[in-house]
Amino acid sequence: MSIEIQGINKFFDKFQALHDINLTIPDGQLTALLGPSGSGKTTLLRIIAGLETPEEGRIRFSGRDVTDLHVRDRRVGFVFQHYALFRHMTVAENVAFGLNVLPRKERPGKPEIRKRVKDLLEMVQLEHLADRYPAQLSGGQKQRIALARAMAMRPEILLLDEPFGALDAKVRKDLRRWLRSLHDELHFTSVFVTHDQEEALELSDQVVVMSNGRIEQVDTPLELYGRPDSRFVFEFLGQVNVLSGRIGDGVMRQGDAWIRLPEGCENDDAQLYLRPHEVRLTQAASDQAHLPFRIEAINLIGAEVRIELKPDGWECEELWEVGISHTEFNARQPQRGDRCFAVPDVGHLFCEHAAEPKTLEWR
Amino acid sequence: MATTDVMERPAKRLSAPATKRVLPGFGLSLGISLFFISLVLLLPISGLFIRAAGMGWEQFWFVITDPRVVASYKVTALAALAASLFNCVFGLLMAWVLVRYEFPGKRLLDAIMDLPFALPTAVAGITLATLFAENGWYGQYLADLGIEVAFTPLGIVVAMAFTSVPFVVRTVQPVLEEMAPEDEEAAMSLGASDMTVFRKILFPTLWPAVVTGGALSFARSLGEYGAVIFIAGNSPYISEVISLMIFVRLEEYDFPAASAIAAVVMTVSLLLLLAINVWQGRYLKRLHGG
Numbered sequence: 075m076s077i078e079i080q081g082i083n084k085f086f087d088k089f090q091a092l093h094d095i096n097l098t099i100p101d102g103q104l105t106a107l108l109g110p111s112g113s114g115k116t117t118l119l120r121i122i123a124g125l126e127t128p129e130e131g132r133i134r135f136s137g138r139d140v141t142d143l144h145v146r147d148r149r150v151g152f153v154f155q156h157y158a159l160f161r162h163m164t165v166a167e168n169v170a171f172g173l174n175v176l177p178r179k180e181r182p183g184k185p186e187i188r189k190r191v192k193d194l195l196e197m198v199q200l201e202h203l204a205d206r207y208p209a210q211l212s213g214g215q216k217q218r219i220a221l222a223r224a225m226a227m228r229p230e231i232l233l234l235d236e237p238f239g240a241l242d243a244k245v246r247k248d249l250r251r252w253l254r255s256l257h258d259e260l261h262f263t264s265v266f267v268t269h270d271q272e273e274a275l276e277l278s279d280q281v282v283v284m285s286n287g288r289i290e291q292v293d294t295p296l297e298l299y300g301r302p303d304s305r306f307v308f309e310f311l312g313q314v315n316v317l318s319g320r321i322g323d324g325v326m327r328q329g330d331a332w333i334r335l336p337e338g339c340e341n342d343d344a345q346l347y348l349r350p351h352e353v354r355l356t357q358a359a360s361d362q363a364h365l366p367f368r369i370e371a372i373n374l375i376g377a378e379v380r381i382e383l384k385p386d387g388w389e390c391e392e393l394w395e396v397g398i399s400h401t402e403f404n405a406r407q408p409q410r411g412d413r414c415f416a417v418p419d420v421g422h423l424f425c426e427h428a429a430e431p432k433t434l435e436w437r
Numbered sequence: 438m439a440t441t442d443v444m445e446r447p448a449k450r451l452s453a454p455a456t457k458r459v460l461p462g463f464g465l466s467l468g469i470s471l472f473f474i475s476l477v478l479l480l481p482i483s484g485l486f487i488r489a490a491g492m493g494w495e496q497f498w499f500v501i502t503d504p505r506v507v508a509s510y511k512v513t514a515l516a517a518l519a520a521s522l523f524n525c526v527f528g529l530l531m532a533w534v535l536v537r538y539e540f541p542g543k544r545l546l547d548a549i550m551d552l553p554f555a556l557p558t559a560v561a562g563i564t565l566a567t568l569f570a571e572n573g574w575y576g577q578y579l580a581d582l583g584i585e586v587a588f589t590p591l592g593i594v595v596a597m598a599f600t601s602v603p604f605v606v607r608t609v610q611p612v613l614e615e616m617a618p619e620d621e622e623a624a625m626s627l628g629a630s631d632m633t634v635f636r637k638i639l640f641p642t643l644w645p646a647v648v649t650g651g652a653l654s655f656a657r658s659l660g661e662y663g664a665v666i667f668i669a670g671n672s673p674y675i676s677e678v679i680s681l682m683i684f685v686r687l688e689e690y691d692f693p694a695a696s697a698i699a700a701v702v703m704t705v706s707l708l709l710l711l712a713i714n715v716w717q718g719r720y721l722k723r724l725h726g727g
Contacts, residue, residue, distance in 0.1 A: 123626060146628045158620050158622070209724060
């Protein structure tokens with residue numbers, strides 16, 4: 075079931091939480107609503123569920139207008155960040171809740187309910203906990219029960235509000251993979267809210283980046299990471315190195331630093347954005363770029379060695395970060411305080427007088 | 438008493454790390470509490486029982502089973518039961534309104550809720566008696582309907598309910614405030630109607646607090662004197678409450694008899710509160726784990 079969101083405006087008193095949101099969430103896909111806190115992502119999810127009412131705009135499920143439909147009649151599954159399990163009911167009673175409150179005519183018989191609950195608990199691999207109370211479960215187990223409970227009504231749309239937000243890193247990763255495989259198996263339409271860019275990029279088919287109640291960009295994870303539309307998206311999706319300067323005659327300058335730009339760059343004030351893997355470190359300046367640095371810190375943990383660089387003879391707001399392989403690190407043995415130069419391979423240029431960013435290549 | 442614990446030197450503590458507590462001041466605070474409770478509660482109560490015990494078992498039994506006293510037990514217990522049941526419903530409603538909705542004057546209403554505690558009970562009694570008397574503001578209309586409140590057992594219920602309603606409101610209020618809205622939202626997203634949400638989600642969480650508030654209200658009502666005697670009418674066998682019987686015995690300088698009846702009331706209240714506490718402890722343990 076697809077979800078069409080049209081012209082949604084939402085106010086909390088005088089504060090406008092959402093500004094004219096238009097979005098289509100395709101059938102059977104896993105979509106992430108990504109943004110910093112206060113960006114309106116949870117509000118949008120709650121509007122889709124019917125837990126909040128927008129001041130303006132329509133919500134349609136596969137063309138059917140559900141804007142004025144109460145949450146209980148929308149038949150969506152909703153999973154809360156803090157699980158919201160019913161504490162006075164056992165796990166099995168929690169999962170059976172939706173079935174037990176159906177009107178008598180639609181309600182399946184007791185044996186049928188028992189079987190459905192058993193199947194759902196098997197699906198989340200927790201059938202041995204059926205008679206426990208929520209207080210006796212771990213966070214990861216609680217969230218899986220919450221998921222089983224939401225799935226009991228066989229919803230075609232599953233909405234998850236920061237589903238892994240309250241869990242620790244290891245459990246989070248397991249549960250993430252497990253949700254992905256469950257989704258691939260059952261093919262419902264799911265939307266989940268997260269502020270963790272890694273989670274959004276790893277898990278979803280489509281990412282919606284939001285900030286200040288507006289949609290910044292809607293794209294596949296690959297496109298989003300490779301071709302961000304705005305500075306905000308670029309900065310939000312991982313580490314970024316920035317050179318601010320002025321372009322003149324095809325060269326961008328600031329203090330001692332300069333970069334020769336490929337052809338077709340107008341004279342303008344501009345910022346060059348570079349990902350850590352799009353920059354190489356060398357001992358001498360090249361003829362295409364002169365970006366002198368001092369090594370500020372070296373972090374050996376992880377698949378790559380991350381080197382923090384402080385500009386030498388020019389300025390930037392945050393330190394640059396460049397990743398080099400452990401092999402290269404061992405061969406060169408750089409030390410803190412060493413002078414070195416950065417050479418860009420790929421960069422993204424945001425000019426003051428151009429709406430669209432430009433991707434540059436030097437190779 | 439626990440003063441030895443208080444005197445313990447830090448050096449001694451370090452030498453016995455197995456008994457070391459993280460929170461400081463256990464000995465001191467528990468010592469003071471126990472001392473105070475003994476002084477103002479346990480000692481007078483023991484005095485009461487010793488006084489009553491002095492009269493011998495047979496006479497004790499004779500005093501506490503006197504027909505007029507037995508009638509007053511019944512009147513008091515039934516009235517207190519009715520009053521506390523009423524308070525469970527009304528107190529829950531009040532707490533609900535105070536927690537769930539925003540409206541002008543909410544803070545004032547919240548403050549007024551405690552008035553029955555602050556008001557001298559005699560003042561409450563006289564006010565209620567005046568209001569519900571046959572020519573009073575409420576009484577005249579109720580009289581038209583054929584309902585008599587002042588100077589009947591119904592008046593006792595009204596006075597008891599008035600003086601003890603804050604117990605229910607104040608025990609239910611914090612529980613309601615802490616309740617996460619997500620539970621209700623989860624239930625609704627699973628298709629539950631408003632009534633089902635209240636019955637199956639809200640009430641099971643609220644009801645231990647309602648029962649506790651009700652029990653406190655009941656225990657308080659059993660002993661209520663000031664507010665009740667002005668509105669009760671105090672006719673023997675019909676509208677005499679147990680605290681009045683104690684007062685009557687005191688006026689007759691029959692101290693042992695007064696102590697004997699007081700001991701009965703005391704024991705019943707204590708057993709009730711203890712039972713509620715044990716039951717609630719078990720219920721909450723299941724909810725919160727442990």
